[in-house]
Amino acid sequence: MxxxxxxxxxxxxxxxxxxxxxxxxxxxxxxxxxxxxxxxxxxxxxxxxxxxxxxxxxxxxxxxxxxxxxxxxxxxxxxxxxxxxxxxxxxxxxxxxxxxxxxxxxxxxxxxxxxxxxxxxxxxxxxxxxxxxxxxxxxxxxxxxxxxxxxxxxxxxxxxxxxxxxxxxHKLPIVQTEKSPFSIDQNVWGRAIETGFLEDPWNGPTKDCYSYTDDPAFPPVEDEVVIEFKQGIPVKIDGHDVTPLQAIEEMNRRAGAQGIGRIDLIEDRLVGIKSRELYEAPGAIA
Incomplete structure (x- = not known):
């Protein structure tokens, strides 16, 4: 090819x-x-x-x-x-x-x-x-x-x-050559963490797996959030106008601080294999 x-x-x-x-x-x-x-x-x-x-x-x-x-x-x-x-x-x-x-x-x-x-x-x-x-x-x-x-x-x-x-x-300006302990793909909607030691489902996630969420065992002071929706889209948070991007980013911060949005599962892939995956999606889950 x-x-x-x-x-x-x-x-x-x-x-x-x-x-x-x-x-x-x-x-x-x-x-x-x-x-x-x-x-x-x-x-x-x-x-x-x-x-x-x-x-x-x-x-x-x-x-x-x-x-x-x-x-x-x-x-x-x-x-x-x-x-x-x-x-x-x-x-x-x-x-x-x-x-x-x-x-x-x-x-x-x-x-x-x-x-x-x-x-x-x-x-x-x-x-x-x-x-x-x-x-x-x-x-x-x-x-x-x-x-x-x-x-x-x-x-x-x-x-x-x-x-x-x-x-x-070829003297290419690469910035990192050390192998990461796991593979990460992320965007504003969430993070997916896989491979490395996580492939063994008996291995629990380590602290460095997570970035969008804090440990839910030690949450900060409780945070009450009021979200106003219009036709299924968030338009206000606690009374102030937000765009969809702003709503996701704010809820990533606030829900993530409470440890909301952590997921650990064995999933089915379309290509016919199973994979152990971690996810963080505080804004989406909240």
Whole structure:
């Protein structure tokens, strides 16, 4: 799938770029393997961390010919989180959809960038183990079935050691090489924590697994919240007007301080395996 394309094909591809090791290495790797220039696409969906400008500059430093960055926080909150809230969308009836509802939004901008920059291929950084590969590729195909979707991490079984060696050889400005004890995906609607020692269901979560919530065994002074809804959408908190994004952010802080929104379960994945997952979604649960 990642063989070099003929010169008659379009000479650009779009990469869903997070700024981390996998996708930073993928820029040069994809260019070498396909002969195509890479356009990096990054969205802010409330995941925190580095600024879009920092991520943009790293993408360009890693060899991207263009960097398409979007502050999509309000779009995500208004058009995706609120629809999930009104539908009471819970995976397996247990936890609010976190990563799942961000993928169609990211895919929409990947396709938009492909059209804008004349690319015929979209690359994502998913492995072959999870649901995200399906979410991205089905979303992309539903918007524009003429676009190809590839994943170097999945298709070539790239390991972290191989990626680090490649980054050093090509002098790429990667910012982290030490392996995290677990994998995290987050946005304003919640956090998903998996892999590492958490794969053993007998291992309890450690304190460093959590970021959005405090230990519910030691809550602060109780906090009474009054939320006013209009047509299923929060419009006021304690009498002051809020946008959907502001409502989620405020409830993440206040409900998270009370330890609300922690979930620990063994879930079924679409690809046919089970996975132990932790979630934090204080705003969504509250």
């Amino acid at each position: 990642l063989e070099r394309e003929t010169m008659s094909d379009q000479n650009r591809l779009v990469l869903a770029y997070s700024g981390g090791l996998d996708t930073s290495v993928a820029i040069s790797y994809l260019k070498e393997r396909t002969g195509k220039d890479v356009v990096a696409v990054s969205l802010d969906v409330g995941q925190g961390g580095e600024s879009l400008e920092t991520i943009k500059q790293r993408a360009l430093a890693c060899g991207a010919v263009e960097a398409y960055v979007v502050d999509a926080r309000n779009e995500f909150a208004n058009e995706y989180c609120m629809k999930a809230l009104k539908a009471n969308a819970l995976y397996e009836g247990v936890y609010p959809l976190v990563s799942a509802i961000s993928r169609p939004l990211i895919s929409k901008h990947l396709v938009r960038a492909a059209h804008q920059f004349g690319a015929d291929t979209i690359s994502h950084g998913c492995t072959g183990k999870g649901n995200d590969q399906v979410r991205f590729e089905v979303s992309i195909s539903s918007i524009d079935p003429t676009l190809k979707a590839i994943s170097p991490i999945r298709d070539l079984s790239l390991t972290r050691d191989v990626e680090i060696a490649f980054a050093k050889e």
